[in-house]
Amino acid sequence: METLKNFLLEISGQTAYITINRPAKLNALNRETLVELADLLKTLETDTQVRGVIFTGAGEKAFVAGADIAEFKGLSVAEAEELASWGHREVMDKIYHFPKPIIAAINGFALGGGLELAMACHLRIASEQAKMGLPEVSLGLIPGYGGTQRLPQLVGRGKALEMILTGDMLDAQHALRCGLVNEVVPAADLISTCEQLLAKMYAKSSTAIASAIAVVNEGLRNPAEGPAAEIKAFGKAFETKDFEEGVSAFLEKRKPNF
Known part of the structure; x- marks a missing residue:
């Protein structure tokens, strides 16, 4: 495939490691990044070598710190609806329905679109310093990439509404207690924990x-x-x-x- 601008891709054994590589922007999801991710998912779905995927973010601060808000300014209602619709259809839903297990290795901030990306994955493993939230209401918005639908499935209606309506962040242990993540581990063990989970799956059909x-x-x-x-x-x-x-x-x- 063409050279990736916003991602690092490594395929080792049966696992594809996807690193969102915009650390200067805290790995924020702009349109170019999402288009590239959509193409990457299509390639990996048909790659017979790949049986599982690990998503993480470049740097030590962020998994994905949200959408690129600068791209929102000036959008019409129709354009905003199309942006959300495309993001659902081509990225978040593709991850959610991906036929191979995808694990989010949450290495730092997972906010807004970043948490929505993590929630679309099949499993979520967080490092001890990870923080998660949906702060869109502080921008006069609501989550637009599936957050209002997937968060209640994971944590229940009450906790989901608390997070969405306050915009507050959860630390990793709080996220574990309410079911938002599957496990919390030291940062040094984050990728190896994901690898161990996938190894168990690779031994199955x-x-x-x-x-x-x-x-x-x-x-x-x-x-x-x-x-x-x-x-x-x-x-x-x-x-x-x-x-x-x-x-x-x-x-x-x-x-x-x-």
Whole structure:
């Protein structure tokens, strides 16, 4: 692919490491960065070597400290709606529905669009100094990249409204207690913790993992249809090679070779 301007990409083994590389701007998400990320996701989705992704931010201060607010000035209502719609469709939803596990390694500030990016990922691991929040109301705005929808799913309606309406930041331990992140670790252990989680997943069926992600998301999107989606996906698994290998390995008392 073309040379990346706003990201560092390293593929090692089965893992793609994506580092948002705008440290002078605290890795803020401008339009150019989001367009580049959308293209990067398309490439990684079809890369058969890659089975998982770790997102992090360059530098020691920020994962992503928000959107690039300077780009908001002067937008019309229609332009603002299109900006949010495009960001949902081409970036945040693509991450949320990505068929390979994506872990956000939150190494510092994850604010506004940065927290929305982290919430779109499947798992979130935070360093001890990380801070998270949705401060948009202090700009006369609300979250526009899925924050009002995904935060309540993770922390509940009451806590989500507290965070959104006050704009307050949470420290890492507070975020852990309310379910916003999966784990908090020392900064030195952040990437290795993500790698250990992915290693466990790589020992499992990639087709089953992709199916599980899709069915969990469908149940959250449409609870009434969730059970039917699970039943259909469960049945479909029986025609996969991974099912044959998994059952054979179990009966033969050996590790499966997925």
